[in-house]
Amino acid sequence: MKRERVAIAGLTGCSGCQLTLLDCEDELPLLLKNADFDYFPMASSGIALKGEYDAALVEGCLSTQEGLKLLRNLREKSRLLVAFGACAVSGGVTAIRNDVPREELSRIVYGGDAVPGGGFEPAPLASAVKVDFDITGCPPEKADILEFFAGLSAGVLPIPARTFVCADCRARENICLLAEKGELCLGVLTRGGCNARCPSMNVPCEGCRGVAEETNFAEAMAIFSANGFSADRISEKGGRFFREFLHEKKEYQKTDPD
Amino acid sequence: MKKKSIRKLTRIEGDGQVELIRENGIVTDARFVISEGVRLFEALLAGRSFHEVPDMVCRICSICSTVHKVAALEAVEEAFGCMVSRQSAILRELAVNGGVIESHALHLYFLALPDYLGVAGFQEMATTAPELLQRGARIKKCGNLIQEIAGGRAVHPFNLVIGGTGSSPRKDSLLSLEDELESVIEDATSAPEIFQAGNDRFPELPVFPFFAVKGESRLSGDTVGLSTGELMTAASFRSWLGESAQEGSCAKVCNFGNSGIFVTGPSARRGIENMLDETSSPRDLSDDRKSPRQTVSPYLFNLHRAIELQQSLDRALMLVRLLLEEGIHEEKALRLAPRKSEVTKVIEAPRGTLLHHYEFDRDGVCICADITTPTAMNQAAVGISLRKLVQGMAGAGYGEIRSGCERLVRCFDPCLSCAVH
């Protein structure tokens, strides 16, 4: 069988998506049989982008000129470009203060006027290149990553989960942290497929898998407020992964899928 | 004519480079450049509620996510005068040790071992040294399993919450973890032997004084012990630990007043343990090579990391047995009442001492966050070591020097996402 040529790259982020791939310890031998990780600087010495790639998985948000250059290069050389994890898909937790000029934030941390490395506002990959597939989550579920690679060998893309975390949670017969315990659980807005990992351990969903295919933010806000949560609290927690909770000046539009 | 060539560093976390200065074709100097994009976490936290702090800061770095989370949780709890239950404290210590096991196994078997074997990465090891790779993968998986059981997930553990834990682990998962740890401890017995060799290929490197947290448990406490014999409190960190922006690097560089350049990490922990407690540690503290005194050379970092991997496995097994012995209780996380407060927490991350400092107003809004990471603390030592290495290798070819530099940087196991954050 043909080995798929794969590039794994990280832009600005925590490397958690790449680490989750490396955390598939049981599946690594099989993964390596079917995929050739020709470019994977976090785990291998090669640093040249050689030839064409069947897929490039890019973790992290776009926030530097170097990152943009690498991303464009990978886009050009790859049949499939995958936004690997929440930062790549939406900008992630680092995009929560994009309403403030970068220089101003940088001054708080570094003192000077210039942003070190000339960094700009964290943005999703799709703000610069066409993205063919999203692997969501902070970090993504191992199963999502493995499903992508299985699909790659089979010549198909996985079908993104259509459920809500809320529905996954009910299917596991958990008690409802929002309705029954009055907690700020974002499962009613969040794309499922994680098998309600956090609420199943009694920890409210923070929405790391991003918005579900159709959501009702107005109603969710009303329920959260009725449970006694302040607008600030809702916007802070909701804003970690949902741009909809932030009143940003800039709207991120995903590129058309076709 | 001076020429700069930049080489992207591989097999480390994050984005960094080694910059080699060549004069008339001869390498004369080297610099460590951290180019990871700035995310400005400290600025992102300013003005946000204390609720946000632990869940946000663990996103600084995936490999160190557990220890960032625990540092922030303990800081928030201390700030508002809350003590978590004994069970939660044990679970956190277990999770932090799980993080050490995962991180060390990743570094040693996946990132560093290719240097010892002369291959490009784990991909080649799968064919040339499959057993070693599998052994490393088993140890790493066990570190992840610990973090999953205690923290809910190996990366960004969510079950460690303000005031305690979301839910308690089940007895049967702890029992299977006990079995797993027993077998993985066997896997790790050969680690020091493997990582003893290999780095002797370096020319003479500088030696550094060191420091590590000194506290009740091996990895956390309120004071920092220096190899010079001094003890510093976490709260007074501004008097002994400076941090400043440096041209050309995205990470701030730490300084230690006039005391010179110190290093932090597994070697430092073993050294401080040795100085302060000569009798109780089980792993060969009497051997100078295995446990440094006064100063340490980067040569020995991987050896000490390998020994510490065993220590963390032993400790984790001890904690799991303790939990089983005391019985698992269903507990509710405590609710905190915010108050105006300033707090500093030090804890040992896999790469060395990690410091979290926060100021909260009376409503619990974070008005200042200051995070200093081990890689920032080691940054100066990396720079000096590189320069010394290049001098020591005078006459060697460009490729050889370059790969020597890469190997040397890797010895520090730097985490560049942490360093910049």
Add this chain to the structure above:
Amino acid sequence: MKNRRFLLVGSDFEPFCMALYGQGGIHIPKICADGGVRFAHPVEGELPDLSLIRTILPLKKYLFPPKDKVLSYSQDNGYQPVEYNSGKLLIFGVHPCDLAAISYLDKIFLNGEPDAFYLPRRKSLALIGVSCMPDKYCSCGDIASPMPADCDIFLYKIETGYMVSCESDEGSAILSPLSPFLHETDILPPESTRDNFSLNSVEKFPDDLSGVSSELQEMARSCLGCGACSICCPTCYCFDLLELPSLNGERAERFRIWDNCLYQSHAEVAGGYNFRKARTERFDYRYRHKYLGFGQLQGIMSCVGCGRCIANCPAGLDLRPLACKALKESSHAATSP
């Protein structure tokens, strides 16, 4: 013992249960450690809490699990069906609504060619029903499915304990060894404890919702679209099929997973066309299924009145007032000149 009734005095309830547990696998309704009410295995000596109103999930979790492997593929053997040999499981403490729901699911999955994954599971279940007192979310007495509350044994709560009615041969087999606790009686159980299902005739709900379109829209506006109602509904059985290849492409597994009519994707077809893109359309559809029935079961209401959809809706939505208003509007329209 079939079709006979017995008295079980309150003081014999515990030994009766313990003797019953001795017969093998059993699940009871119970409040678990986290406060959730579920059908689950009793811990040592634990009695079923027959006062509990509703479990989070109904019995479909046993018959039609959320993610069910139905086929496995390998290069050597092609597609092979997954075979189920589930052991006998006795469920003690099932309310009439949940029993009616099983009758409904039986019609869906067992009529004609029986569903190969439902049938063995259904055969392995023995059901002991129990009478109950409805709460504010229940609608069993007013508007609910005409499906019979079939079971093997039914317990009517009476003042002195329970009246045990043996409803099937399997029920006989279960009760025979328990006869020391049972005293035959020929009196009827009190009227208030009898199930309402097969007794009440259900009125025909209108299929035209134009009279309540503003209410329908209002509900759709408040709906979060999370689908929790359908997950917890004892008669929701929509499913999707999903095939997952293995990493090396040599094997694959096909799963039957719960689908959800509240999701936009539910009515999406090839080419991206969607029959029910708007949430109002999906509510209309849900109303039709629950109150009118469709397909082979057209005209048979599928709502059994268990109240789970209301109890589990994060937005507190309740379809009942809509249905009642529609009913009122249509009867009003029918009687007006």
